[in-house]
Amino acid sequence: GAGVSQSPRYKVAKRGQDVALRCDPISGHVSLFWYQQALGQGPEFLTYFQNEAQLDKSGLPSDRFFAERPEGSVSTLKIQRTQQEDSAVYLCASSLVVGSGEQETQYFGPGTRLLVL
């Protein structure tokens, strides 16, 4: 079946612009995660949804970052007033069920590469 998809794949923004990154999880997956991967680094957790509820946003680096999943499916990560340090690959992952007694595998999308000039 279809995997996790993300759009756009590449985004160039001028410093100060707002951007919106979209994630389409695997159909039926309850949990959705956003990660930020800086160049040469491993992914770092940003935020987590279970259905439409945002249960953990402890990784969001500032109040310029905002994520939503209003209908419990597609999610959007929005970055306001982008800064050069926001340049990174933003990865979305989904999983079937969390808290079922075994940590469920997270399935990752291809990522959106954001470059802020």
Added chain:
Amino acid sequence: AQSVTQLGSHVSVSEGALVLLRCNYSSSVPPYLFWYVQYPNQGLQLLLKYTTGATLVKGINGFEAEFKKSETSFHLTKPSAHMSDAAEYFCAVSKYNFNKFYFGSGTKLNVKP
């Protein structure tokens, strides 16, 4: 707090040689451990995972890893490297119901013909 250390940001092996990628973790509770592989311009693909049970875990593409609690390690091995194994490999740790993964900084594997 949890953290993951991957020793060696770059590893180079000859085709047919043993692959060994190192991962050590720190965790205040028994962890769940994962290895992911990332090919250029692609997302992360799960290689294998340890949650409970047998400490030697077999994954896809001939990879395996062993959870050693006493050494807090989860090293990834493959007996014989193939050119198609060239990619970046990430070790990750989570804990039951913690809902987030902590990743190491990655190891780029180069396979020489």
